[in-house]
Amino acid sequence: MKGGLKEWMADIAANCDAALSPDLSLREAVSLAAAKAAGPDISQAHDYALATGGKRIRPCLVHAAAVAVDPAARAATPPATALELIHTYSLIHDDLPAMDDDDLRRGKPTLHKAFDEATAILVGDGLQARAFELITDAPELSAEQKVRMIKVLAEAAGFDGMVGGQYVDIQSTGKALGLDELKAMHAMKTGALIRASVALGGIAAGATEAQLAALDTFADHIGLAFQVVDDILDVEGTTQSLGKTGGKDAEADKATYVKLLGLDGARAEAERLLDAALVALDGFGGSADMLRELARYIVSRES
Ligand code: IPE
Numbered sequence: 001m002k003g004g005l006k007e008w009m010a011d012i013a014a015n016c017d018a019a020l021s022p023d024l025s026l027r028e029a030v031s032l033a034a035a036k037a038a039g040p041d042i043s044q045a046h047d048y049a050l051a052t053g054g055k056r057i058r059p060c061l062v063h064a065a066a067v068a069v070d071p072a073a074r075a076a077t078p079p080a081t082a083l084e085l086i087h088t089y090s091l092i093h094d095d096l097p098a099m100d101d102d103d104l105r106r107g108k109p110t111l112h113k114a115f116d117e118a119t120a121i122l123v124g125d126g127l128q129a130r131a132f133e134l135i136t137d138a139p140e141l142s143a144e145q146k147v148r149m150i151k152v153l154a155e156a157a158g159f160d161g162m163v164g165g166q167y168v169d170i171q172s173t174g175k176a177l178g179l180d181e182l183k184a185m186h187a188m189k190t191g192a193l194i195r196a197s198v199a200l201g202g203i204a205a206g207a208t209e210a211q212l213a214a215l216d217t218f219a220d221h222i223g224l225a226f227q228v229v230d231d232i233l234d235v236e237g238t239t240q241s242l243g244k245t246g247g248k249d250a251e252a253d254k255a256t257y258v259k260l261l262g263l264d265g266a267r268a269e270a271e272r273l274l275d276a277a278l279v280a281l282d283g284f285g286g287s288a289d290m291l292r293e294l295a296r297y298i299v300s301r302e303s
Pocket residue numbers: 053054055056057087106189190226227230303
């Protein structure tokens with residue numbers, strides 16, 4: 001592996017940011033309305049939502065999975081960007097008053113605070129649609145790759161994935177969940193998009209079914225670990241270090257790994273999941289080192 005994880009992640013983030021802006025078609029579409037109304041418009045809200053500040057972990061996972069399969073893989077940027085769009089939309093809606101009611105995200109006021117609720121809902125909806133458009137528009141992908149990616153991403157984002165998990169999260173607030181229920185909820189609300197990230201990277205690089213299966217076992221474990229660590233950071237992190245308000249889960253009485261297992265138990269579970277994720281990559285050689293580094297980062301990160 002040339003260079004460190006930090007430099008590599010910064011490169012992927014820059015690549016993702018370049019693919020996300022400028023959004024000319026949106027600007028053209030709203031320019032007439034904006035000219036008539038002197039206030040902020042949806043293109044400004046769109047840019048605000050996608051401005052840097054997020055860790056861009058999902059795009060990094062897409063690229064790292066692609067490189068694990070084929071070190072010369074070049075077709076991962078459209079799915080990487082699509083994943084970041086779906087993830088950003090999920091955060092915008094997660095922060096809405098009807099959901100987690102958060103004021104701070106990525107170190108800035110949440111979208112509904114900086115603009116208004118209707119704008120936040122619509123920007124989220126638009127980002128989701130744009131994600132699929134990006135994949136369909138990608139000249140570097142074959143028709144088969146596109147259809148497969150769209151199916152994987154739609155399933156991961158929908159009722160059997162992120163949306164379903166978010167619904168369970170809201171319904172479970174204030175209730176005591178058992179470990180199996182909690183695991184299922186986390187696997188859906190956060191794990192599903194992490195699994196999709198790794199799967200789309202593999203598909204972009206032309207992975208075999210056996211490689212996709214191994215990558216999926218890796219992603220299943222690291223996706224769950226991601227949310228376990230998010231639960232830990234909500235307790236251990238500060239509002240400043242997280243860029244989002246700390247202590248919100250306890251305040252809202254959310255079902256979390258820390259609530260069920262305590263901090264030490266949650267930390268031990270994250271480590272166990274990391275080990276299991278790494279074992280799943282045993283069949284890959286050095287080309288999977290970036291994926292291994294990202295997995296360790298996901299569990300040891302401080303924000
Ligand atoms: C936070 O995700 C929400 C969860 C799914 C746990 P990230 O920690 O990846 O948030 P950003 O993209 O870096 O802001």
